[in-house]
Amino acid sequence: MSRYAGFLPVNVITGFLGSGKTTLLKRLLESPDMADTAVLINEFGEVGLDHHLLEQVDENIVMLQSGCLCCTIRDDLATSMRDLWERRAAGEFGFRRLVVETTGLADPAPIIYTLMADPVIRYHFRLGNIITTIDAVNGLQQLDRQPESVKQAAVADRIVLTKTDIADDDEAALRDRLRDLNPAAPIFLAQEKLTAKKLLTSDLYDPKSKTREVAHWIDAEAFAADDHHHRHDVNRHAGDIRSFCLTFDGSLDWTAFGIWLTMLLQAHGVDVLRVKGLLNVKGMPGPVAIHGVQHVVHPPVHLKRWPDDDRRSRIVFIVRGLERGAIEASLTAFNGLAQGRDAAA
């Protein structure tokens, strides 16, 4: 397992205004699994209501001062995380996990970007996963009208539907929309017994995590089912955000892949909200997990074993306005450069 397994996991809880992020966080923090957890809350507006709801863990809470994480506060997030790390190193308090709760209007990508790109933070913390709360009462409307809401759903590793007990609307329509946007993210109900383990503490880089988590992380079957059952009316997504999974038979050449992805993210990074994949790399015994957000790629992780018998490379893209066919043709062409490897080198 990678050295990144030793880095502190960061869970990001996001979701639109009033979608129940803090209520969910409060419940999760009651779990014994969440002992030794520090929490960063992004206060929005003049009154830090969220802070009052979380007073019982205030020792480890650092309030971000104002505004939205995606623009004005990104530096604050980095500063707060560095401060937490220094206090931990100084022995002020120990924590083994950090939860960041975003504002309802936050674009989650810059938060993830901060985790991956900050020169200090990226050597101490790693992204655990992203949990997005969706309000079953207003969720469909928000997905229609609020680009932030679409982005929050699109980048999620897990989705939690809240307020399903008071929703009049058809929950199935909301689930369809979410599956269309992000087929790989499992959908939970806030009403069910949600454990920290189910939502937060099991992730790809956790040495205790089973291969099931890997399969979960890149659920190619969900995309296959989505392709089969859903029409792809891309115009119905706010901001033209869509997700798809590419599969490649045979092995990929790591060098060709690296050239291709760095070039893709340079040219189109702003429209690649998330890319994650399990690659069958030529010369490697197990799969290589890659994970990128916009212009940044997390250091790849070599995994010991495949989650199932499928040895094909699988790459999930969540993009805005980019065509699946163009991406597939491009990667195929770049990988083809490696056919005459010995001659090239």
Added chain:
Amino acid sequence: MCGLCGILGPDEHWTDSDDSLKQRAGAETRRRERAYQVALTNRVLGHYGLKMADWQGASFVVSNRTGASEVIDHFAALWPTAEKMTKTVCDPLDPGLIAALEPT
């Protein structure tokens, strides 16, 4: 590039991480991997009239057909530098580039 950069060395790029190239170091030396990376990159850069060369295993030199060149410390700087030198977006989704990469 200054001498200090050469001593300190560039920051690690994700394509060059512990979990990728180094795991294969037994089969292929790092030097050979780098030569391979340069060769493959040049197949793409050729479409834009550019060429990349290794500089002592520590950085790269990107040059164009008129002889102008730029030193980059890090593979991550390649595409921004190529775009600056060509004054065009180096787009891997460009059908013209994809066609140029097809075997002849």
